[in-house]
Amino acid sequence: MNILVLGGGGREHALCWRLRQSPRCAALICAPGNAGIAAVADCVAISITDGAAVLALVRDRQIGLVVVGPEAPLVAGVADALRAAGVPVLGPSAAAAQLEASKGFTKDLSAEHGIPTARFRRFADAAEAHHYVAVHPLPVVVKADGLAGGKGVTVAETNEEGLAALAEIHGPVVVEQCLEGPEASLFILTDGETVRLLPTAQDHKRLRDGDQGPNTGGMGAISPSPRLTPDLIERALTEIVRPTLASMKARGTPFQGFLYAGLMLTPTGPMLIEYNVRLGDPEAQVLMLRLASDAVELFWAAATGHLAEVEPVFSDDAAVTVVMAANGYPSRPVMGTAIEGLAAAEALGVTIFHAGTRISEDGRLVAAGGRVLNVTALGHDISEARALAYAAIRKIRWHGGHFRRDIGKSA
Template identity: 50%
Template sequence: FTKDVCDAARIPTARWERFDSMAPALEFVRRRGAPIVIKADGLAAGKGVVVAMTETEAEDAIRAMMDDASLGDAGRSVVIEECLVGDEVSLFAFCAGETAVLIGAAQDHKRIGEGDTGPNTGGMGAVSPPTGFDRARQEAALDVLVRPMLDEMVRRGTPFRGVIFAGLMLTDDGPKLIEYNVRFGDPEAQALLIRLESDLLPALASVADGTLDTTDIRFSDDHSISIVLAARGYPGKPVAGGVIDGIAEANHLPGVHVFHAGTRQDAEGRIVAAGGRVLTVCATGTTLAEARSRAYHGVAAIRWDDAIWRRDIGERALRAEA
């Protein structure tokens, strides 16, 4: 559906084809070669995409989805597309009908380990804005990748209202769309919304009632960062029940905000871990280096024996700045 909308609205995206049977899908891979991307054409809880670096890997993914039904009905048909090369970023906007108001952009750190190693997670941290993708470039990307989609949805008689989270690849040929999500990202939302200077509730109300173009929505020019504290064992079976102290101390540090995710209060009123990703420590600063230093000072203030976190959130962005 997304690819059809992109073609109709002339939105730059990876070249693609959709297949309902396995034999032509396998033939397409043999003809196009690798790297190549195999996507289940259905909801697969985030597990429906394989970036295949070899033809064999691509063929195995197609057989698993279409023949072995590894993803159930989600894999009955597949989309196969070219593998885009570049920096991946996330672009966010409030949308209502043909109107889009920029929220901002962020770059997520998906893997559990430093240096982007280990299994994928729901996200271990994010920086905003991504290096080399400032507000002017974000607005330009909205013009090319989001506003034409909104126009096409209106043309189809199904106007969209809500938050658009567009996954982009910054290629040598300019930004190209990977996917749309109709939600805030996590942990991108935390890094983005701490820079909101106006009130969030009127912004959401204006999305609902179609008055987005007349609503006061302002974001600061600060840099921001979010660092996830997860429970030991995540993304497998996380250790639960550990007592967490120091959150109030972290919140009192300059520019630091601690968001709860997988926590609860025990019978004694203590905060304890009750999930995989448990806390997100965020900070703002006039530079990314300042925001990053503040956030890691916030992490250091929290006392929790079972905590794991990445110590390199934002490092790649700082290297790119340098």
């Protein structure tokens, strides 16, 4: 069948790369894509938050399955428009996407159903939160209520940091207790009824080594996560994920697609930090590298209510991805710098997913985003996979970028 993937980052490159390997994939189209995705899919420049434009492309290319990568089209209701036209789509409705689109919505749902999460207060306007933050015991976590590309969160160690974070937010805000413990990511795939657990993964959010610096969209990831034991996974499913899915179904807005639960592993057990209503980025890169099943069969089953008939299979190998980001990221990334040496790096056996690249007018590969490349490797364990990833990075010639040197080291 002909398949359309929406998005243009590293997650979407990983999805396209795995879909392209299926014998069930006839034509593969990606909108808008990037320079790396163009090697495996036909890239088309449209607005992916415009349901009418996406539907027109689907009809023009005779698309049989749409896979939505990022959150913005889901929140904009693109999946709803496609389903209304009878097009199979992997991704939740706009109503179900509120789990990510509104942190306040998820906090209220958690409170209503006893889902363990940090204590919180919601404010309709950031200005209303100033007095609360000024006198609240520290540290405190300040979150923009809406979508923020993974960067709308500040862990304020001082009142001044909290107030500065509020000054950057225009609109509703959630202020919450700062939880203590390591973080981990739990991923599931569901068709609204059947739930399939995906391998665990662990993101590295901070910009610099040693988990220092500002939060980013993610500077690397590993899979599996040594932090999530079978007992912790079962607790998270029982106490957090399943009650959430049951609540969404009871509201008449059942969830279908990938659901990513960001967890804090506290001394009293796993607690929900936030939900993402799609695969994480860069976690998708390590998960797609480990996926051994036919991706088209799996995604089609989830999109059409037949997930009970398919059990995904994943490699026992470990995976590590290291993000190479443009200088100045995450605040003001420098664009247009040339990148060379990717073929030499890939010759070592890694897979490089492009997160933000384009081909310049003179034919060179150049940076076109904050996060630019994901150097991703498999190994018998995390140590072997990270050694291969970093060996490959040493082959890449790019003076305009930087990366963390400790991805997976603590594992």
